[in-house]
Amino acid sequence: MSAAKEILERLAGCPLPEWHLVEPSLRRKTLESGETLFLSGMACPYVYFVETGIIKMIYETCDGDAWVKAFAAEDRFFTSLAALLPGGVTSFSAVAACPASVESLPYHLLDQLGDKHPQWQRALRKGFELYGFRKEARERDLLTLSAEERYQRFIEEYPHIAERVTDRDIAGYVRVTPVALSRIKARIKLRQMEEKDAS
Amino acid sequence: MSAAKEILERLAGCPLPEWHLVEPSLRRKTLESGETLFLSGMACPYVYFVETGIIKMIYETCDGDAWVKAFAAEDRFFTSLAALLPGGVTSFSAVAACPASVESLPYHLLDQLGDKHPQWQRALRKGFELYGFRKEARERDLLTLSAEERYQRFIEEYPHIAERVTDRDIAGYVRVTPVALSRIKARIKLRQMEEKDAS
DNA sequence: ACCGCTCATTAACTCAGGTTAACTCTGACC
DNA sequence: GGTCAGAGTTAACCTGAGTTAATGAGCGGT
Structure with a gap:
């Protein structure tokens, strides 16, 4: 059982049809502590699923500081929204905060399945909803x-x-x-x- | 032509079918400067569309400070994500920063139309996407x-x-x-x- | 014209956080 | 065992922001 499947079906709240279609595109990558998953400013239209370990998402400023946008630990998904838009690029870097292994799926595939099956559509909507929800909490903490x-x-x-x-x-x-x-x-x-x- | 229709069709990128179904639920409210649209902690499963004026969304802390989460001016939509979830309540207050008029639609109606028509689904997805995108930018500014x-x-x-x-x-x-x-x-x-x- | 109100500005004081640098501890590697 | 690098702590100094309070400008109401 892949981490991606588990996470997506938890979002959907039900089994997802045609999983065999995503299987061939599923990539697994293991990272040592400090290793970079992707850099800011790259084309990177993927959704990532953390199997083990912790990934930190960081904004790097021009004077060399690195601020941590968020951590993603086991059973979390993450992505750069900006990079999912057509022609978009990532707005932050993703780096392993300890030894980690992650799976990735191309977003266009999820998008297609969303158009085909309401269960997939639901998983994606819930995903965006959860993402927005977490950002809202983070924003509130930073403000108040x-x-x-x-x-x-x-x-x-x-x-x-x-x-x-x-x-x-x-x-x-x-x-x-x-x-x-x-x-x-x-x-x-x-x-x-x-x-x-x-x- | 209502502000809501204009904004939603811009999101969808095409005309929206069955607009007559939303018409009866569309409410318009005019606010004086400083008047409250909704308070934090209320049930409020609506999406708002700004026709004229500016609405500020604020977090109030227990020691009386009020921090501005965001402004919404003409032709913007906004909502409290937390309040859209079943049983959820708003996580911030919305107050007119100058004389304003807004329209509102119950979210469950948009949700239903999303299930019926791909054009509506698209508008909602784009809406969430845009929302996440803006939150991401705000988070980055606060961090860096x-x-x-x-x-x-x-x-x-x-x-x-x-x-x-x-x-x-x-x-x-x-x-x-x-x-x-x-x-x-x-x-x-x-x-x-x-x-x-x-x- | 006057009052009272809110908002913006300025000054004085305090304090939290940034900067730099020294020091310790730990673990990896030779 | 010795060495080196990185992480965490502590101290000294500086800067920027919060707090309080006083002042002035603008505005609506009487």
């Missing part, structure tokens, strides 16, 4: 939370990711420098000690 | 740009909005306080003066 709150929320919400990636990458996600993250962690620890002493 | 850069980009990208809303709202969008925005503007003006003097 302080750096410290973003860090706290991240380790609460994604503990299984937090313990497997470097603090450097967590800092990139929280949108602070590694030095600042270290200070934030020290501040939190200090407060916890004080609370213990008080009680 | 400084406050000053976000301000500059905003007035370059949306000059027709920038000149019609208060600096207070622009500050909320740029994610700084009005005081900080005023300083940023002063800084930019100062630099422009210096450049003129030098040349």
Whole structure:
């Protein structure tokens, strides 16, 4: 059973017809930690499915900083929306945050199956919906939370990711420098000690 | 010709069949500046189409701050994705940033028409796609740009909005306080003066 | 004309975060 | 075992943004 099939059928909420049509286009790729899956600015009309490991999606700025847009761990799918549009290119890079293996499918194939079968159409719609939903949450966090709150929320919400990636990458996600993250962690620890002493 | 029809057909790229079915459900509402269209946390499974004016979507934090998620001006549609899911509620409030008039359609109706006609399905898919695309751009700006850069980009990208809303709202969008925005503007003006003097 | 209101600006102060650099720890490799 | 590179921590200094408060401009209502 491929990760792609499992993820897509979970989205559809039912078995997907004509899976044999996608089988030949399914590619699996294993990545070492730090290895690049795709670079920003490339044509890359694929949807990716994480089998094992963690992929980080990063925006690189002209002065060399790299900010983490999102992590995708086991059983997640991801893609660059911008790259799915005809003639489009990726707007970020995807890099393994630890050893990982991913599957990929060309989007045009999913698109075709969507036109043929309502079950596929449903999977795609749900996929876009979920994507939008996650982006909305991320946007809200970036707008309304302080750096410290973003860090706290991240380790609460994604503990299984937090313990497997470097603090450097967590800092990139929280949108602070590694030095600042270290200070934030020290501040939190200090407060916890004080609370213990008080009680 | 309603704004909703115009916007949806532009998304579909073709005329939409059975428009007479949506006509009876189309509601128009005019809002004064500062009037609320819907509040965060409400059931609100509608898609809105801006006919005239500007609507701001805001996140309110528990300590009373209001951050602007996005503006929607003439010929834009918007909705709270979270509120479209069955049993879902809005995750932000929508308020008129200047006198405005909007149309609304219940999402379930669009959903039904999507199941009946590929043209409608296409309009919805394109709608979600566009929504995701915009969210992606906003996320990137918040992650990779400084406050000053976000301000500059905003007035370059949306000059027709920038000149019609208060600096207070622009500050909320740029994610700084009005005081900080005023300083940023002063800084930019100062630099422009210096450049003129030098040349 | 006057009042009261909101908005924008400016200044003074505080503080969180960026920058740089030194230091430690760990693990990989020879 | 020795060495080297990368990750994380800590300190010192600087900058930009939040906070508070005072001031002025514009506007609607009386």
